[in-house]
Amino acid sequence: MSDDSYLSGKIIPGTSVGKFKLGWTMDQVIHEATFKYFVNISDWESKSHSIEADSIKFFFDYKTKEIVQITVFDQYKGSFLNSIRIGTILSEIKDPISYEFINGDNDCGIEFPDFKGIIVHTQKWDDDTPIKFISIIKQI
Structure with a gap:
């Protein structure tokens, strides 16, 4: 089941x-x-x-x-900070949450300086594009 x-x-x-x-x-x-x-x-x-x-x-x-x-x-519905989820448009969260594009990341990765251990990816380098996937990573 x-x-x-x-x-x-x-x-x-x-x-x-x-x-x-x-x-x-x-x-x-x-x-x-x-x-x-x-x-x-x-x-x-x-x-x-x-x-x-x-x-x-x-x-x-x-x-x-x-x-x-x-x-x-894809269909993941959970969120980070109750507002960042698959499909969220970056410009919708820009004011309350600061983020930075990761230099040299060909997968359009974005980090949150105030939150370590999470990276989101979009389809292109643009504030008006939706989040495609979200990764949490182990901090070393």
């Missing part, structure tokens, strides 16, 4: 997406998953392992198999 409640969890920079937390192992994600998913085990140390489901993807450290990044996209 598939449960789509995982598509609406709160996004907390550097910490979690819904109930899924950075640092969890692959086994923990598989145990908690109430949805269909695909597991990709890498044969190369330079590439991470991953688990992908509808609108969410988990990236794992090659050696420890712990989550180092969670990315949400």
